[in-house]
Amino acid sequence: MAVYCRDEALMCKVFPSSLGSMAMRWFDNLKADTINSYQELTQAFGSRFVTCRRVTRPLSSLLSLSMHEGETLKAYLDRYWEMFNDMEGNFDAMALDTFKLGLPTNHGLRTSLSGKLVTNMRQLMDHIEKYKKVEEDQQQGKGKDKVIP
Template sequence: MYNGRTDPVEHVSHFNQRMAVHSKNKALMCKVFPSSLGPVAIRWFGGLGEGSIDSFKELTRAFGSHFITCSKVSQPLDSLLSMTMREWKTLKTYSDKYREMFNEINGDFDNVAIRTFKVSLPAEHGLRKSLTRKPVCNVRQLMDRIDKYKQVEED
């Protein structure tokens, strides 16, 4: 259910996924779409003038335009560059925050993400030494290595 506070693009994407089997039937998509709306959005839908929407594409555009202030804005790459482990104290809290921030950046920045994570660790940290001795090739490998070091930290 769309509550009027989350990203409308994500909502339409989820709706399309749920309706994938019926995606060719645009009239059905238009009729079912209101059932995915919560109270705020259903009021908006109810306020649409009769005959003002001619297609599912128009409906989703109008929906996105109305709830545009709820759209997620991707984070700039700079947000990763400014992070340091010292702010977050433990590898677990730092890597969790780093992962969250990385997931909000659009683009293919694996190399930059790996380097910035490594240099933001204290020089004496075992993970930084490990990443220097045996570099990783992608963020998935980085996250796997981080997980191993988090387990050691938690024990």
């Protein structure tokens, strides 16, 4: 579209090609002759879909996250990774520490992570997956005799 930026009529015609289904329904329902320029079109679009913008979270939100009493490891993981993915920037090194610190002090995974050198996200995720699998098996009644690694 940058090539045609001086041709507003063309910009308005090309605009819908970048829309998803929900935005396209909005576009199709615009009343005729209510938009007079490309700028008005983009302003109307922005006003309508302002709530769909992804808001980045500050590092402090990750630092304050912790596992709730009675919460499963899977539920904590889901909350943690959702928040981690909403952050802009590279906080992998911080994630290694904040994830562990968010676990209860008596949690087996925290103890294990304290004793092992985990230096990257892949190692952390592999370690977590082992514990998550054991927890899921225990919840299903299959792993009552299993020892957590």
